[in-house]
Amino acid sequence: xxxxxxxxxxxxxxxxxxxxxxxxxxxxxxxxxxxxxxxxxxxxxxxxxxxxxxxxxxxxxxxxxxxxxxxxxxxxxxxxxxxxxxxxxxxxxxxxxxxxxxxxxxxxxxxxxxxxxxxxxxxxxxxxxxxxxxxxxxxxxxxxxxxxxxxxxxxxxxxxxxxxxxxxxxxxxxxxxxxxxxxxxxxxxxxxxxxxxxxxxxxxxxxxxxxxxxxxxxxxxxxxxxxxxxxxxxxxxxxxxxxxxxxxxxxxxxxxxxxxxxxxxxxxxxxxxxxxxxxxxxxxxxxxxxxxxxxxxxxxxxxxxxxxxxxxxxxxxxxxxxxxxxxxxxxxxxxxxxxxxxxxxxxxxxxxxxxxxxxxxxxxxxxxxxxxxxxxxxxxxxxxxxxxxxxxxxxxxxxxx
Amino acid sequence: xxxxxxxxxxxxxxxxxxxxxxxxxxxxxxxxxxxxxxxxxxxxxxxxxxxxxxxxxxxxxxxxxxxxxxxxxxxxxxxxxxxxxxxxxxxxxxxxxxxxxxxxxxxxxxxxxxxxxxxxxxxxxxxxxxxxxxxxxxxxxxxxxxxxxxxxxxxxxxxxxxxxxxxxxxxxxxxxxxxxxxxxxxxxxxxxxxxxxxxxxxxxxxxxxxxxxxxxxxxxxxxxxxxxxxxxxxxxxxxxxxxxxxxxxxxxxxxxxxxxxxxxxxxxxxxxxxxxxxxxxxxxxxxxxxxxxxxxxxxxxxxxxxxxxxxxxxxxxxxxxxxxxxxxxxxxxxxxxxxxxxxxxxxxxxxxxxxxxxxxxxxxxxxxxxxxxxxxxxxxxxxxxxxxxxxxxxxxxxxxx
Numbered sequence: 009x010x011x012x013x014x015x016x017x018x019x020x021x022x023x024x025x026x027x028x029x030x031x032x033x034x035x036x037x038x039x040x041x042x043x044x045x046x047x048x049x050x051x052x053x054x055x056x057x058x059x060x061x062x063x064x065x066x067x068x069x070x071x072x073x074x075x076x077x078x079x080x081x082x083x084x085x086x087x088x089x090x091x092x093x094x095x096x097x098x099x100x101x102x103x104x105x106x107x108x109x110x111x112x113x114x115x116x117x118x119x120x121x122x123x124x125x126x127x128x129x130x131x132x133x134x135x136x137x138x139x140x141x142x143x144x145x146x147x148x149x150x151x152x153x154x155x156x157x158x159x160x161x162x163x164x165x166x167x168x169x170x171x172x173x174x175x176x177x178x179x180x181x182x183x184x185x186x187x188x189x190x191x192x193x194x195x196x197x198x199x200x201x202x203x204x205x206x207x208x209x210x211x212x213x214x215x216x217x218x219x220x221x222x223x224x225x226x227x228x229x230x231x232x233x234x235x236x237x238x239x240x241x242x243x244x245x246x247x248x249x250x251x252x253x254x255x256x257x258x259x260x261x262x263x264x265x266x267x268x269x270x271x272x273x274x275x276x277x278x279x280x281x282x283x284x285x286x287x288x289x290x291x292x293x294x295x296x297x298x299x300x301x302x303x304x305x306x307x308x309x310x311x312x313x314x315x316x317x318x319x320x321x322x323x324x325x326x327x328x329x330x331x332x333x334x335x336x337x338x339x340x341x342x343x344x345x346x347x348x349x350x351x352x353x354x355x356x357x358x359x360x361x362x363x364x365x366x367x368x369x370x371x372x373x374x375x376x377x378x379x380x381x382x383x384x385x386x387x388x389x390x391x392x393x394x395x396x397x398x399x400x401x402x403x404x405x406x407x408x409x
Numbered sequence: 410x411x412x413x414x415x416x417x418x419x420x421x422x423x424x425x426x427x428x429x430x431x432x433x434x435x436x437x438x439x440x441x442x443x444x445x446x447x448x449x450x451x452x453x454x455x456x457x458x459x460x461x462x463x464x465x466x467x468x469x470x471x472x473x474x475x476x477x478x479x480x481x482x483x484x485x486x487x488x489x490x491x492x493x494x495x496x497x498x499x500x501x502x503x504x505x506x507x508x509x510x511x512x513x514x515x516x517x518x519x520x521x522x523x524x525x526x527x528x529x530x531x532x533x534x535x536x537x538x539x540x541x542x543x544x545x546x547x548x549x550x551x552x553x554x555x556x557x558x559x560x561x562x563x564x565x566x567x568x569x570x571x572x573x574x575x576x577x578x579x580x581x582x583x584x585x586x587x588x589x590x591x592x593x594x595x596x597x598x599x600x601x602x603x604x605x606x607x608x609x610x611x612x613x614x615x616x617x618x619x620x621x622x623x624x625x626x627x628x629x630x631x632x633x634x635x636x637x638x639x640x641x642x643x644x645x646x647x648x649x650x651x652x653x654x655x656x657x658x659x660x661x662x663x664x665x666x667x668x669x670x671x672x673x674x675x676x677x678x679x680x681x682x683x684x685x686x687x688x689x690x691x692x693x694x695x696x697x698x699x700x701x702x703x704x705x706x707x708x709x710x711x712x713x714x715x716x717x718x719x720x721x722x723x724x725x726x727x728x729x730x731x732x733x734x735x736x737x738x739x740x741x742x743x744x745x746x747x748x749x750x751x752x753x754x755x756x757x758x759x760x761x762x763x764x765x766x767x768x769x770x771x772x773x774x775x776x777x778x779x780x781x782x783x784x785x786x787x788x789x790x791x792x793x794x795x796x797x798x799x800x801x802x803x804x805x806x807x808x809x810x
Binding site: 059060061062063064092093094095127128129235236312313316317319320322326329330332333334337338339341342354357358359395396397398400401402404405 | 463529717731733735738758802
């Protein structure tokens with residue numbers, strides 16, 4: 009039944025999920041701005057990772073409580089207004105949106121998670137949302153529509169899926185997300201949803217989600233700003249009938265596919281940021297701990313000087329070593345090797361001769377890789393960043409009230 | 410004798426110091442690139458604060474040792490080449506430059522501090538430097554020439570002085586510095602030197618330097634990158650004959666003047682950064698600790714979204730609260746008040762009505778102030794940042810090998 013479909017179905021690819029998108033009229037552009045994702049066969053197991061911003065939106069505080077209980081039936085998302093910095097009325101509106109969605113789909117409102125993205129400091133237009141929730145249609149083919157409706161300034165919908173053979177059958181993982189580039193006129197949000205028809209226990213699913221978020225969504229940077237609403241939500245329907253846990257022989261295979269899909273989503277968020285022309289992946293090897301490796305990789309991806317160097321295809325490796333140096337990580341500079349793509353520019357902490365044109369050509373690629381080998385241990389980490397362009401600055405500064 | 414001089418003499422303003430600048434031919438532009446600052450009446454007490462970058466240049470490691478001994482006679486500085494990532498030969502060259510300077514001025518070479526700023530990964534041209542050190546002339550009127558010779562891409566020399574009546578006489582504090590904007594084709598450095606003719610003990614001077622650096626030079630951000638060579642060096646000649654220490658009744662007055670001059674230098678560094686059009690000061694009040702206040706103030710000054718908002722004179726206060734939110738500081742968002750200049754935009758964590766044109770006019774000023782009141786304690790801190798402009802991006806990305 010699921011064969012022969014060519015387009016990615018995103019969160020609807022795994023069995024047991026339907027979704028849809030709708031236009032409520034929140035966005036001045038008239039683009040779709042309401043999405044619903046529904047677990048068809050009863051409550052799904054749920055896990056989540058949320059922004060650590062102290063100005064967390066009401067929806068984040070509300071979803072944290074549901075994730076704490078471990079079960080959910082639906083996620084309703086509106087785009088256009090983030091419902092952040094909205095006080096008690098904002099919290100009441102989140103609850104009301106959950107109630108309306110529960111009523112429409114005849115599910116308990118306390119199993120409806122709510123996400124909002126868009127401008128802050130503005131209350132949700134509850135009448136428009138009530139009309140939208142009543143009118144939205146959801147179905148097996150609604151994955152792309154849902155991915156479209158959660159967008160803010162994203163250039164296009166971001167969704168993906170992966171099916172793999174495990175335990176004598178097959179399970180599918182689906183995903184959709186929206187961009188984290190911080191946006192005119194206020195700020196946007198990284199929202200990511202993943203679904204699977206594998207049956208996974210609550211604690212295992214939460215641990216998987218936390219770990220994979222750290223390796224993927226938390227390793228992306230467009231401008232270093234983390235928003236009030238950032239959320240990753242994961243639902244496991246169990247509809248494949250295949251139970252998975254860390255002691256299952258195929259667990260590593262599943263975990264790896266899950267992480268790869270999450271990474272693909274995370275990279276698509278960076279590539280789709282406003283004013284982004286180039287993506288660069290920083291791979292740190294040979295660190296004394298995972299944490300040290302991450303610290304270095306992430307510091308390099310957020311360095312404005314590295315970002316502008318990538319923009320100019322400037323093989324200015326001194327900026328990279330400088331960022332590694334101030335990352336706060338502990339390592340011996342005199343052991344560090346550095347590569348731009350396949351071109352080595354430093355050995356044991358000292359510059360070596362290289363062809364600057366070849367190195368420049370590496371950085372001019374739409375997707376380039378910077379590799380540091382610290383020769384201080386066995387741990388590695390990667391992070392993904394983007395160039396800093398005049399377009400980015402224009403996009404984020406041109407608005408004047 | 411010191412009366413009637415109108416121009417700022419910078420580090421030569423206090424008694425007991427002479428300085429000069431010279432052109433060695435390190436810079437392709439032919440601009441001055443060698444500066445010497447000399448204590449005329451014997452060793453001065455010295456204190457210093459240095460970059461924490463793990464790729465600290467040889468000169469930083471060398472100066473740390475001298476500061477550890479607490480006495481110095483001179484600082485020799487070359488601009489054009491940072492002598493960073495240069496391995497053992499780089500360290501040898503630093504030592505040699507100290508030796509040459511000691512020989513020239515007949516002072517012990519182990520009392521000569523060495524600073525370098527400019528491109529990295531390149532060895533110093535020791536012949537040019539030897540010729541320069543032999544030819545440089547130093548004197549009472551050389552403060553401005555020295556300030557000019559330590560520049561890299563600074564638009565002009567940065568120097569200042571302050572004289573104050575203390576203990577029945579007067580003491581003077583002088584300063585010069587150069588910009589920290591990270592620079593084509595590699596990276597530059599924040600170098601700052603302060604001198605005083607007050608007699609201050611070594612431990613007291615170091616404590617003053619450390620504390621004031623934290624309040625001033627460490628509170629400035631152009632692009633968040635801290636370089637391999639950043640240094641603040643402070644010399645006390647004692648030539649005024651007035652001894653100062655924390656138990657002196659005029660100590661608070663002296664400390665305050667010292668801090669104000671340091672802040673003035675720090676602000677001049679930000680204002681002089683490449684592509685900088687606007688400076689903004691973030692003042693955080695009512696924090697539960699100094700550290701929390703600093704964390705918030707500094708996070709706001711480094712936020713790319715705040716920086717672009719300032720650039721566009723966009724009173725987009727959501728970006729400011731968002732940066733405060735992800736700073737990692739602990740505070741209650743529901744108590745926070747926020748002001749752009751004199752215009753209040755948030756009260757108790759919620760947006761309030763304000764005149765956006767008035768707020769935009771505030772941010773359009775060459776120097777604006779953003780004030781947060783956390784109402785959670787009695788501590789405050791300020792930090793200074795600058796706009797992020799298309800010119801900055803152009804400056805830092807246009808170079809392609």
